[in-house]
Amino acid sequence: NLQLVWLRSDLRIHDNSALAAAAANGPVVAVFLRSVAQWQTHGHGATKLDFWTRSVAAIKASLNGLNIPLLHRDIDHYNEAAQVLLDIAHEHQITQLHFNYEYALNEQHRDQSVLDAFKQAGIAAQGHHDAVAFAPGSLLTGKGDYYGVFTPFSKAWHKQVTAQQLALRDTPGVQSPLEIDSDPLPALPSLDNDPVDKRLWPAGEEAASDNLERFLRFRGRHYNQQRDFPNVRGTSELSPYLALGMISYRQCLQAVMSENDGHLADGDAGLTTWVNELIWREFYQHVAVGFPQVCRHQPFQEHTKQLRWRDDDKGFQAWCEGRTGYPIVDAAMRQLVTTGWMHNRLRMITAMFLSKHLLIDWRRGEAFFMRHLIDGEFCANNGGWQWAASTGTDAAPYFRIFNPTTQSTRFDPEGEFIAHWLPELKPLPKKARHAPPQDMLNPTGYPAPIVDHKAARQRALDAFKALSK
Numbered sequence: 412n413l414q415l416v417w418l419r420s421d422l423r424i425h426d427n428s429a430l431a432a433a434a435a436n437g438p439v440v441a442v443f444l445r446s447v448a449q450w451q452t453h454g455h456g457a458t459k460l461d462f463w464t465r466s467v468a469a470i471k472a473s474l475n476g477l478n479i480p481l482l483h484r485d486i487d488h489y490n491e492a493a494q495v496l497l498d499i500a501h502e503h504q505i506t507q508l509h510f511n512y513e514y515a516l517n518e519q520h521r522d523q524s525v526l527d528a529f530k531q532a533g534i535a536a537q538g539h540h541d542a543v544a545f546a547p548g549s550l551l552t553g554k555g556d557y558y559g560v561f562t563p564f565s566k567a568w569h570k571q572v573t574a575q576q577l578a579l580r581d582t583p584g585v586q587s588p589l590e591i592d593s594d595p596l597p598a599l600p601s602l603d604n605d606p607v608d609k610r611l612w613p614a615g616e617e618a619a620s621d622n623l624e625r626f627l628r629f630r631g632r633h634y635n636q637q638r639d640f641p642n643v644r645g646t647s648e649l650s651p652y653l654a655l656g657m658i659s660y661r662q663c664l665q666a667v668m669s670e671n672d673g674h675l676a677d678g679d680a681g682l683t684t685w686v687n688e689l690i691w692r693e694f695y696q697h698v699a700v701g702f703p704q705v706c707r708h709q710p711f712q713e714h715t716k717q718l719r720w721r722d723d724d725k726g727f728q729a730w731c732e733g734r735t736g737y738p739i740v741d742a743a744m745r746q747l748v749t750t751g752w753m754h755n756r757l758r759m760i761t762a763m764f765l766s767k768h769l770l771i772d773w774r775r776g777e778a779f780f781m782r783h784l785i786d787g788e789f790c791a792n793n794g795g796w797q798w799a800a801s802t803g804t805d806a807a808p809y810f811r812i813f814n815p816t817t818q819s820t821r822f823d824p825e826g827e828f829i830a831h832w833l834p835e836l837k838p839l840p841k842k843a844r845h846a847p848p849q850d851m852l853n854p855t856g857y858p859a860p861i862v863d864h865k866a867a868r869q870r871a872l873d874a875f876k877a878l879s880k
């Protein structure tokens with residue numbers, strides 16, 4: 412009665428729906444299909460792929476402790492998945508395959524092709540909705556549509572969520588050893604960019620749950636006040652772990668409830684604000700299923716297709732390299748490239764700067780983020796970019812264009828974040844770091860702004876106004 416669990420971006424043994432279901436039905440073998448070429452076409456860079464590789468090694472060690480062997484196969488593209496899994500199923504006389512659904516379009520197609528192939532071969536296969544409380548399509552508006560706006564989605568989520576949806580799934584016990592060996596894990600082939608320092612992001616469930624515990628103990632209750640200040644460690648920094656499933660949203664929510672008298676929507680304002688962010692994560696996963704055009708490089712808002720983005724390679728390059736002359740933007744871009752992560756407030760500022768001040772196609776920025784982010788995840792990244800570019804669900808209205816200098820003085824008041832990432836500006840008086848005057852710039856080598864805020868703002872407004880709805 413051997414069960415096969417196919418692990419993907421759910422690299423944990425605790426609270427894993429597919430693994431728990433497999434273990435409830437018989438002894439388990441696990442498999443990981445590495446699809447480097449496919450992931451590169453999705454834009455993931457070395458940092459994410461390196462983290463993925465380290466995370467597979469971490470779960471292999473945990474599975475080993477349960478006597479669950481981990482098979483490892485390399486495939487170039489998703490269309491090979493079904494055959495490789497069927498071969499394994501035949502070789503080991505597997506009774507049933509289990510996996511947790513992923514919701515971006517290529518992953519949906521891959522999963523469907525696997526389900527179809529197993530059906531045809533007469534072998535049971537079951538997908539589980541594990542990464543979200545509500546399977547996409549099961550939380551809809553009164554008219555029966557997918558939500559395209561966050562607030563009503565979140566209200567409905569809170570109203571309808573049940574204790575059963577949030578209950579932790581069983582951790583498998585130690586099984587009797589099988590006569591199947593784990594495969595050695597091959598090293599990652601060399602890629603055209605280098606991963607960030609591995610020590611910044613230790614892989615594995617333990618690192619993830621330590622992070623959660625520290626966050627809730629020291630920062631959770633201040634989250635609503637501190638989350639917008641990039642120089643304060645105010646957020647959980649759990650995104651890389653959530654993206655690869657080293658921790659689940661259920662584990663996060665259960666931990667919140669035990670800190671907050673069992674509540675998710677009431678009680679401590681820091682904790683409930685944080686819960687909302689986890690619901691944003693789920694919202695964008697539903698959006699990817701309900702509005703699949705967003706997975707095809709299309710804007711959510713149809714009419715914004717006609718927007719005339721500027722062809723400006725020089726501007727794009729300056730943005731990528733942190734040389735726009737707007738210190739908060741440049742400091743943020745250096746944080747991204749150096750650490751693989753960027754603070755949420757800065758993701759909004761830099762994304763808006765590219766799509767509005769430079770009027771450069773948001774898809775170029777989305778791809779650059781994906782290449783560098785360790786937490787790069789299609790639904791959240793696409794959702795965030797379309798929000799900033801005012802082309803998406805619940806988008807920022809096009810006329811609300813962040814002034815980067817005002818954002819900088821509000822959220823990095825002492826210019827400390829700027830000084831950390833742009834040491835050339837450290838000698839400047841704190842207040843001058845947000846927008847250094849020309850006479851102070853010369854000795855620093857830091858560039859003057861590549862666009863004027865007012866003129867750039869007007870250009871963006873004109874471009875959006877020219878769209879017919």
Ligand code: FAD
Binds near residue numbers: 650692753784789
């Ligand atoms: P916390 O503030 O502690 O939030 C907890 C968790 O909630 C996060 O780890 C994340 O899983 C989720 N979350 C928080 N905010 C959002 C959001 N707006 N949308 C979806 N989920 C959210 N997040 C990613 O995980 N991957 C991405 O590729 C990604 N790209 C983004 C691109 C842009 C342009 C923008 C504006 C946002 C993007 N985000 C992305 C969302 C958000 O910036 C990060 O999730 C957050 O900064 C991660 O830090 P944290 O773990 O400390 O978050």
